[in-house]
Amino acid sequence: MPELPEVEVVRRGLEKFVVGRTITDVEVNHPRAVRRHVPGARDLEAQLTGRVVTAARRRGKFLWLVLDGGEPGDSEPAGGDLALVVHLGMSGQMLVQPSTAPDEKHLHIRTRLDSGDELRFVDQRTFGGWAIAPLVPTPDGPDTVPDSAAHIARDPMDELFDRDAVVDTLRRKHTEIKRALLDQTVVSGIGNIYADEALWRAKVHGARLTDRLSRPVLRRILDAAHDVMADALHQGGTSFDALYVNVNGESGYFDRSLSVYGRADRPCPRCGAPIRRQKFTNRSSFSCPRCQPAPRPAAAASGTIGT
Incomplete structure (x- = not known):
């Protein structure tokens, strides 16, 4: 998609x-x-x-x-x-x-x-x-x-996007942050690829719970989502085959700049650890086990993560 x-x-x-x-x-x-x-x-x-x-x-x-x-x-x-x-x-x-x-x-x-x-x-x-x-x-x-489309929330690229209001919404939820990022009624436009890329940039594992993440961390994630999509837009989008082209028939090339998505077992560009692929619903998630440590059940339940 x-x-x-x-x-x-x-x-x-x-x-x-x-x-x-x-x-x-x-x-x-x-x-x-x-x-x-x-x-x-x-x-x-x-x-x-x-x-x-x-x-x-x-x-x-x-x-x-x-x-x-x-x-x-x-x-x-x-x-x-x-x-x-x-x-x-x-x-x-x-x-x-x-x-x-x-x-x-x-x-x-x-x-x-x-x-x-x-x-x-x-x-x-x-x-x-x-x-x-x-x-x-x-x-x-x-x-x-x-x-x-009346139920669709604004996206991070929208000039009227209210980041703090979205942070408040995320803090009221009790769900994994990646699932929340893909919920188009909370924040729109973030798909599987850019969710993984934004979480990697923010150094947050997608399984961490929204109500256990601090407001600064959630703001960092939303800012990372904006930045990674802005970078992709500058390069013309992400194209993995000949099916995506713009109105002039030109393909995007941002796939060459992805840091984690689709890079299982390849070194993390930041720390060198092998990128890990995990099942996520009927898709896949990609993350760095060192930069984005998965939450431990006891730690996730004990309090807010991040500063």
Whole structure:
């Protein structure tokens, strides 16, 4: 799954090439690409045609295009902006291509723009898709989000992210810190890769309990999450295969700079100890046994860890 930096790279590409353009025509070529849009493919095509894309936005890993009010479709009341919510899934790509470019093998949606270019949704594994949703006010600020993303918290890259409020929330919970970092209702945008990288930077094991970590330690973890994602964003995201590309078809290369994720048995860049891989739900966690000592049950239950 793409994580926050990858989604932000795509958002910036859409902002550059698509915002301000009018959608002149839409073709849905695969029904699964619009399965989240309950009224169906023809309704999505009708609602998008003639709309102007006014913004490309993101909250955590949720991505959407804001569409001007336009003429109401069959499932939409008159007036008001809408969101075209883009679910990238495991392999979804938003590609801006000239109309003369050959069709990609897994081209599921083609959107023609008044610039003469096409915005194409390509998805090899068909887990992603598009859906139109109303925009609703957020409970934590002045902006609006699609109703399907209203439960998603702000992410550490958000200029309105309230670090101290998130620290307070974490302190009220009794769960492992890595599980809490992956809870998108607490803090969004942090996936498995960047959780491991942030915890390594903060020198905290992912199994430590949130209510046993001090506020300075929790602030350090959230700051580390911000920093590692900012570094990844600077390098274009994390790409492990050819399925992740930005709107220009260029892959990210941050995987070359990862410190612990996917580096089992290789030396820790900080202390040289072999990186350890452990099972985590249906995924894996990577950590340094020396820099990030696992909590001992007795110690974890005795009081707050960290200063």
